[in-house]
C-alpha cells in the first residue's frame with residue numbers, strides 16, 4: 280500500500296471511530312466527500328483503490344452510516360457495497376479467530392478442534408475471494424476511469440461473488456461463536472447484520488447472475504475466455 | 511490474513527501479442543480429436559503434441575537457455591499455461607516434468623542432473639512422475655517407508671509407490687524415500703531421481719473409475735541407482751517436497767480443468783438463454799473470474815520469490831469446489847440424457863466421473879483446509 284493510502288486509512292480509522300457514536304458529522308467535516316474529486320478541483324484526487332480501502336474500514340467501524348453514499352454516485356453504489364462487504368467479512372473472520380483461540384471447552388481452546396479449524400478455513404477462503412474480487416474490481420475501475428459501463432462485467436461478478444459469500448461467512452462466524460455471538464452486546468452482529476442487508480442491496484444474487492449470464496451468453500463459449508483475457 | 515491486496519500480475523513483454531501467437535499456433539497444431547479429451551486436459555497424453563509444443567518453445571519456458579530452456583519469466587509461462595488449458599490442449603505427457611520436476615531439478619539438482627534431464631524436459635520429450643504416495647502413506651505423507659540405503663555401488667531402493675500418475679509412460683520418477691535407517695516421520699527422508707528403466711522396477715496399471723489408465727503401482731525390488739541420483743541434500747527430502755507441492759497448488763489448472771464444459775454450456779444455451787441457465791452461467795463466470803484473479807496474484811507472488819503457501823491452498827480449495835460443483839449444477843438444469851451423443855452431455859458425464867479426484871490429487875480437501883487453518887494461527 281502506498282504511503283498516501285496508508286495515511287488516508289489511518290485518518291479514516293480515526294474519523295470513523297469518532298463517527299461511530301456521533302453520526303456522519305465528523306466524516307463530513309473531515310472532507311471524505313472529496314475523496315474522488317480531482318486535486319485541481321480542490322479534492323483529494325483519490326482513485327477506486329483508495330475508495331476500496333476506506334470503505335473496507337467503514338464496513339467494520341461504521342457499517343450503518345451512509346459513508347458510501349457520501350463518497351460515490353449512485354451508479355457506483357454496487358461496487359462501493361462490495362468494499363463494505365469485504366471489510367465486514369474480514370472483521371467477522373478476525374473476531375471468529377480471536378474467539379476460538381480464547382474460548383475453552385473440553386479443556387482446550389475451540390480452535391484446537393479440527394472441526395472448528397476446517398469451518399474457519401472454509402470461511403477464510405470466502406473472505407479471501409471477496410477481498411480479491413474487490414481488489415480486482417478496483418484495478419478495473421481505475422483502468423477505465425470509473426466508467427461503469429466498461430466495468431460492468433467486473434461489477435456484476437464481484438457483487439455476485441460477495442453476495443454468495445455472505446451466507447457462508449455469517450453462518451460459520453455465528454456457529455463458532457456460540458450463544459455469545461447471538462447477543463446484542465457482543466460485536467459480531469455489528470458486522471453480520473449489515474452483511475445480510477448488503478446482500479440484498481444494490482442488486483441481489485438473481486439480479487447480477489442474470490445480468491452477467493446474459494452478457495456471457497453473448498460472448499459465446501470461446502468468447503468468454505477471449506473477453507476475460509482481453510480485459 | 512488481514513489487509514489482503516492483489517499482487518500485480520505483470521509479465522514482461524507484450525502479453526496480448528504472445529497470446530495471439532499461441533492461439534494462432536494452436537489453431538494449426540492442436541489435434542481436433544474427441545472433445546471429451548479437452549476436459550481435464552492435463553491428464554490427456556499426446557507425445558506428438560508435447561514434442562511440437564516443445565519445439566515451439568512452450569515447454570521448459572522458465573529454464574535457463576544453457577539447459578535448452580526458454581529463459582522466460584514465470585508469468586510468461588503462466589499465460590501460456592492458461593491458454594493451453596482454456597483451449598483444452600493435450601498437455602498430459604509433459605505436464606509434471608514441465609510444472610514441477612524441471613524447476614525442482616534446477617533448484618536442487620546437481621550440475622550433472624541438470625545437463626542430463628533438463629534439455630529433454632524442455633523439448634517436451636522427457637516425462638516425469640511423482641513418487642510420493644505409498645499404501646501406508648497418503649495424507650500422512652511423512653509415513654513413507656520405501657527405503658534407500660547408500661552402498662559402495664550406489665543407492666539400493668526397496669519398497670512401493672502407489673497412485674503414481676503417468677509412471678507407465680514416464681522416463682524418470684522423483685521419489686521421496688527413507689534414506690536414514692531408523693528415522694521417523696519427516697526426518698531422514700531424501701529425494702532420488704530414478705530412471706524408470708532401471709532393473710528391479712515393476713510398474714502395474716491401476717484403472718480408474720472412468721476406465722482410464724492414468725495412475726499406477728510402482729514396486730522397487732533391490733533397485734540400484736547411482737550415488738548421483740540424490741537430489742539436493744540428503745535428509746532434506748521433506749523440506750524439498752513441501753516446496754514442490756507449493757508449485758503445484760495454485761496454478762490455472764485448479765479452475766480451468768472443466769472449462770470445456772462451461773464453454774459447451776454457454777454454446778448450448780445460445781445468445782438468449784432461459785433465466786435459470788443464464789443465472790447458472792453468471793454464477794460460474796463470477797467464480798471463474800474471481801479464481802483467475804486470485805491465482806494470478808498468487809503466481810505473481812511466487813514469481814517474486816515469496817512463499818504464498820496459504821494463498822496457494824485457498825486457490826486449490828476454491829478451485830476444486832468450483833470444478834466439482836460445476837458438473838453437478840449443470841446436470842441439475844440441462845435435459846441431456848446420460849448417454850446422449852452431443853458434446854455437452856459427453857463432457858458432463860466425463861466430468862461428473864472425473865471430479866471426485868479433484869479434491870484428492872495434490873492434497874485432499876481436508877489436508878488443504880488444515881494448511882489454511884495453520885495460516886490462520888489455529889494450529
Ligand SMILES: Cc1cc2nc3c(=O)[nH]c(=O)nc-3n(C[C@H](O)[C@H](O)[C@H](O)COP(=O)(O)OP(=O)(O)OC[C@H]3O[C@@H](n4cnc5c(N)ncnc54)[C@H](O)[C@@H]3O)c2cc1C
Nearest residue numbers: 640641642643648649673674675867870871872874876877
Ligand atoms: C487422480 C489422482 C492422481 C494422483 N497422482 C499421484 C501421483 O502422481 N503421485 C503421488 O504420489 N500420489 C498421487 N495421488 C495420490 C494422492 O496424493 C492421495 O490420494 C492423497 O494424498 C490422499 O491419500 P489417500 O488416497 O491414501 O487417502 P487417505 O489419506 O486415506 O484419506 C482418506 C480421507 O480421509 C481424510 N483424512 C486423512 N487423514 C485425515 C486427518 N488427519 N484429518 C481429517 N481427515 C483426514 C482425507 O482428507 C480423505 O478425505 C493421486 C491421487 C489421485 C486421486
